[in-house]
Amino acid sequence: MRRWRGNPWAVLLTLSLGFFMTLLDLTAVNVAIPSLMNDLDASLDEVLWVVNVYILILAALLITCGRLGDVFGPRTMFLAGVALFTAASLLCAVARDPAQLIAARALQGLGAAALAPQTMTIIIGTFPAERRGAALGVWGAVAGVATIAGPVLGGFLVSADGWRWIFLVNLPIGALVLALAAALVPDVRHDARHRLDVPGVVLATATLACLTFALTEGERYEWNAWIWTLLAASVLLLAAFLLHQRTRQHREPLLPFALFRDRDYAVMGFVSATVQVGMLGLFLPVMIYLQSVLHFSALQAGLVMAPAMILSAVLSPLAGRTADRLGGKYVLMTGLALFAIGMAGLAALADTGRTWWELQPPLVVAGIGIGCVFGPMVTVAMFNVEPRMAGAASGVLNTIRQTGTILGSAAVGALLQNRLAASLHTEAAERAATLPPDVRARFIADFDHASTGLEIGARPSATPPPGTPPDLADHLRQAAASAYEHGIVDAMVPTLALPIAVIALGALACLLIRHQGTRAPSAPKTPTTETPARTHK
Structure with a gap:
C-alpha cells in the first residue's frame, strides 16, 4: 500500500468514493419517505425535515469548510468529514424517533460539508495540469452517477430490507474510504500560513442558512410572511458579508473577489447553477411521471434512467480530457445543447402508456449531454485558480452548485405544483x-x-x-x-420548459469562456505552475 501513496489515480478513487457517499444520501432518502412515515410514526413535515436538514447544513457550510481546508489542511478535513459522516450514518440507522433522525442527518450534512470541498483541492494538488481535466471529469461523473444511483439503490434497499439500510450501507464504504485516505492521500499544503475569517464565517453561514431554509420550506409554508422575512434577511446578510469581505481582500478573505475577476471561473459558477437547475428539472417531474403515470416502482424508475447516467459517467472523463487539449467552450456548449434537446424530446414523447424503451432515445441524448458538461465545467473553472486558493474556490463553486440545486428544486417544484x-x-x-x-x-x-x-x-x-x-x-x-x-x-410538459430554457441560457454563457486548452507546449504558465503545493508524504 505504501508504494501507492500519492499515486494520483489511487487518490482520485479514494476521493471519488467519499464524494459519492455524500451525494448518494442526498437523493436516496427521498425514496424512503413513505417507509419513514410508517415506521417512525412521523408526520410529513418531520420527514421532509429529514430530507431538507441535510441540504441546509451542507449548503450553509461549504464555503466555510473550504477555507478550513486551507487552514488545517485538506487531507485532515477530508478524514474528519468522512469519519463524522460515517458515524452520523450509524446514528441515522439506529434512530428511534423523527427528532433523533433529524439530528443525525444534520451531523451527516456537517460531515459532507467538511469533506466535499477538499476533494477538488486535493485533485488539483495531486494531478499535473495536463491530466487534470480527465481527473476532474471522473470527479464530475461521480455527481451524475450518484444522482441516479441514489433512487435505484434506495429503492432496492427499502424494498428488500427497510429504510435503515440506506444509512447502514454507508458504514463499510466510510470505513474503506478512511483506510484508503489514511494510507494513500498525501497531505497537500502550501507554505503560506492561513487565518480563518471568523466574522465572515458567521455572516456566510447565516446568509446561506436563511436562503436555504426559505427556498426549501417556502412552498410548504405557502410563502408566508416568515419565509419572505428570511429571504429579506438573507439579502441583508449577504450585503453585510460582501462589505466585510471587501475590507479583507488583502487579509485572506473567506470569499476572494479575485476568483470572480477570472472570467472563466465566474462564467462556470453561473453554468454550474444552470446545470443543477436542469438536473432537478429533469429528475423531479420525470420520476413522478415514471412512477405515477407509467406505474413503475421506485427501483424500476431508477433503472429506466440508469443507461443515460452510465453513459454520462463513461463520457465525462473523456470530455474532461478533450477540454484539456482543445478548450472547454465548445465541448460545454455541445453538451448543454444535447442536454436541452434530450429534455425537449422527452417532453414531446411523454404520454400515457409509454414503454421504458420508448423513452430511451431522448434520455440517452440527455445523458450524452450531461457527460460532456461536468468534467469540462470544473476544468475550465479551476484552470487559472492558484493552488493556495483552491480550497476557497472549491467551496464557493460547490456552494453555487448546491444553491442551484435548491433554486431548481424550489422553482421546478412550484411550477409543477401550479x-x-x-x-x-x-x-x-x-x-x-x-x-x-x-x-x-x-x-x-x-x-x-x-x-x-x-x-x-x-x-x-x-x-x-x-x-x-x-x-x-x-x-x-x-x-x-x-x-x-x-x-x-399535461403538467410535466410545460414544467420541463423552465429547465430547458435555463440550460439554453447556460449554453449561451459559454460563449464568454476564454480558456482554449493546453494544446501548445509553449503555452504561458498559469498560476497553478507558479506556486506549487507542498506535499507531505
Whole structure:
C-alpha cells in the first residue's frame, strides 16, 4: 500500500468514493419517505425535515469548510468529514424517533460539508495540469452517477430490507474510504500560513442558512410572511458579508473577489447553477411521471434512467480530457445543447402508456449531454485558480452548485405544483361531464384537493360513495385514473420548459469562456505552475 501513496489515480478513487457517499444520501432518502412515515410514526413535515436538514447544513457550510481546508489542511478535513459522516450514518440507522433522525442527518450534512470541498483541492494538488481535466471529469461523473444511483439503490434497499439500510450501507464504504485516505492521500499544503475569517464565517453561514431554509420550506409554508422575512434577511446578510469581505481582500478573505475577476471561473459558477437547475428539472417531474403515470416502482424508475447516467459517467472523463487539449467552450456548449434537446424530446414523447424503451432515445441524448458538461465545467473553472486558493474556490463553486440545486428544486417544484393544479382540474372537469350530476362536484373536489396537497402528484382517492352501483364505481375509478395520469403528463410538459430554457441560457454563457486548452507546449504558465503545493508524504 505504501508504494501507492500519492499515486494520483489511487487518490482520485479514494476521493471519488467519499464524494459519492455524500451525494448518494442526498437523493436516496427521498425514496424512503413513505417507509419513514410508517415506521417512525412521523408526520410529513418531520420527514421532509429529514430530507431538507441535510441540504441546509451542507449548503450553509461549504464555503466555510473550504477555507478550513486551507487552514488545517485538506487531507485532515477530508478524514474528519468522512469519519463524522460515517458515524452520523450509524446514528441515522439506529434512530428511534423523527427528532433523533433529524439530528443525525444534520451531523451527516456537517460531515459532507467538511469533506466535499477538499476533494477538488486535493485533485488539483495531486494531478499535473495536463491530466487534470480527465481527473476532474471522473470527479464530475461521480455527481451524475450518484444522482441516479441514489433512487435505484434506495429503492432496492427499502424494498428488500427497510429504510435503515440506506444509512447502514454507508458504514463499510466510510470505513474503506478512511483506510484508503489514511494510507494513500498525501497531505497537500502550501507554505503560506492561513487565518480563518471568523466574522465572515458567521455572516456566510447565516446568509446561506436563511436562503436555504426559505427556498426549501417556502412552498410548504405557502410563502408566508416568515419565509419572505428570511429571504429579506438573507439579502441583508449577504450585503453585510460582501462589505466585510471587501475590507479583507488583502487579509485572506473567506470569499476572494479575485476568483470572480477570472472570467472563466465566474462564467462556470453561473453554468454550474444552470446545470443543477436542469438536473432537478429533469429528475423531479420525470420520476413522478415514471412512477405515477407509467406505474413503475421506485427501483424500476431508477433503472429506466440508469443507461443515460452510465453513459454520462463513461463520457465525462473523456470530455474532461478533450477540454484539456482543445478548450472547454465548445465541448460545454455541445453538451448543454444535447442536454436541452434530450429534455425537449422527452417532453414531446411523454404520454400515457409509454414503454421504458420508448423513452430511451431522448434520455440517452440527455445523458450524452450531461457527460460532456461536468468534467469540462470544473476544468475550465479551476484552470487559472492558484493552488493556495483552491480550497476557497472549491467551496464557493460547490456552494453555487448546491444553491442551484435548491433554486431548481424550489422553482421546478412550484411550477409543477401550479401546472398540476390547473391540469388536474381541467382533466377532472372534462371527465366529470360523463358522470351522473350527483357525483360530479365531489369528483372534481377530490382532484382539487390532490393538486394542492403537500406531496406533488398525490393521487386522489376517487372512492365511490357507499351504495354506488358497481358499474358506476368502476366508471368513477377509470375516470379518476385517466384524469390523474393525463393531468400529470399535461403538467410535466410545460414544467420541463423552465429547465430547458435555463440550460439554453447556460449554453449561451459559454460563449464568454476564454480558456482554449493546453494544446501548445509553449503555452504561458498559469498560476497553478507558479506556486506549487507542498506535499507531505
